[in-house]
Amino acid sequence: QVQLVESGGGLVQAGGSLRLSCSASGLTLSTYGMGWFRQAPGKEREFVAAISWSGVRTDYVDSVKGRFTISRDNAKNTVSLQMNSLKPEDTAVYYCASTRTTYSSIYYAPDEYRYWGQGTQVTVSS
Numbered sequence: 133q134v135q136l137v138e139s140g141g142g143l144v145q146a147g148g149s150l151r152l153s154c155s156a157s158g159l160t161l162s163t164y165g166m167g168w169f170r171q172a173p174g175k176e177r178e179f180v181a182a183i184s185w186s187g188v189r190t191d192y193v194d195s196v197k198g199r200f201t202i203s204r205d206n207a208k209n210t211v212s213l214q215m216n217s218l219k220p221e222d223t224a225v226y227y228c229a230s231t232r233t234t235y236s237s238i239y240y241a242p243d244e245y246r247y248w249g250q251g252t253q254v255t256v257s258s
Contacts, residue, residue, distance in 0.1 A: 134159045136155070137250070138249040140152040141252030142254070144218055146256055152212065152228075155209065156210070170227070172225075177227070181213060183238075189237055190238075199215065200213060200216070201213070211228060213226070218254075220258045226253075229248045
């Protein structure tokens with residue numbers, strides 16, 4: 133049974149930092165592209181960041197470029213999202229997901245991802 137579990141969310145003041153982690157069981161993340169998405173109340177799920185299976189390629193939604201960094205540690209079977217200079221508009225539930233196919237590059241649509249974590253709440257106060 134495949135399971136992705138996010139951790140590291142919490143409450144932080146504007147300008148602060150958080151580091152989200154996504155760990156997997158039943159799935160070797162090193163062969164999959166990975167993505168982070170977020171969903172704020174009343175809004176659709178939004179692409180935040182993605183990393184290719186090799187880790188060579190990364191991409192971000194414009195609103196987080198220069199502030200967020202996605203990375204992977206294949207030895208630990210984890211993917212992380214370092215979030216700096218947080219803003220109140222970053223408040224959302226953050227989800228990690230793995231692509232449907234192995235050895236994949238960057239994907240932006242939720243439909244391109246097969247397995248999802250349960251989400252972790254990030255709240256940024258002003």
